[in-house]
Amino acid sequence: MSIVPLLQVEDMSPEAKDFYEERTKNGRVTNMVKTLLYSMPSFRAMEFYPVRNELQKIIGSRAIYFYCYAISTENDCLVCSTYHAKLLRDLNLTFEQFEFTEIEKILIDYGRGLVNNPNHIEDRIYEDLKRHFSNEEIVLITTVGCKMIASNIFNEAMKVDLDEYLFEVEFDKNILPTKS
Incomplete structure (x- = not known):
């Protein structure tokens, strides 16, 4: 159970309410x-x-979802792992006949x-x-990884409840390549 209850729209600040209404x-x-x-x-x-x-x-x-999934499963963050598993599932990947690209393998290793x-x-x-990315891109890749790690820590520390739409998502950490 979450440390703080989910914020209700009627209790949001005007700025938060504007963001919420725009996003929804x-x-x-x-x-x-x-x-x-x-x-x-x-x-x-x-x-x-x-x-x-x-x-x-x-x-x-696909590559970014694998990157974030690898980070989240490595961190044991249920919310983010399940969220990225859903995004991967939505791509209709068949893992029985699946091969990671070289870029995906690099990103998974880096995320771990x-x-x-x-x-x-x-x-x-x-x-x-x-070999594959410019300096600017490596900074961006690292920033995304650090933001993902921060999200994992936030969700775990705050005990954020799994979103209802993710309840039925199944995932398997073993879909990722073995650690190099």
Whole structure:
């Protein structure tokens, strides 16, 4: 059970209410965001989608979903793991006959490294990143990974409840390649 109850629209600040109403015109507001809307400075600091969307333009949906899924499963964050598992499921991937791209493998390894020991990420991973991405893109990839880790920590620390639309999502950590 969440540490704080989900913020109700009628209790939101005018700025939070404007954001909520704009977002729900074409989508949904997750339980994490509803929790963050208690504090708009906190929401702005944790806002994930602007950087994620920039990276998505470069590497595509599938690669970014695997990157975030790898980070979230490595962090054991139920909310974010399930959310990204849903996004992957929505791509209709058949994992029985599936192969990761080289970029996906690099991002998965880098994401795991960010979670497990960012001071000792293997040189091989950095070399792979530099071979495929510009300095600007590597900074963006790292920022998205750090934002994902922050989201994982926030959800776990605040005990944010799993969003109802995710209750039926099944996922298996074993779909990711084995650790290199």
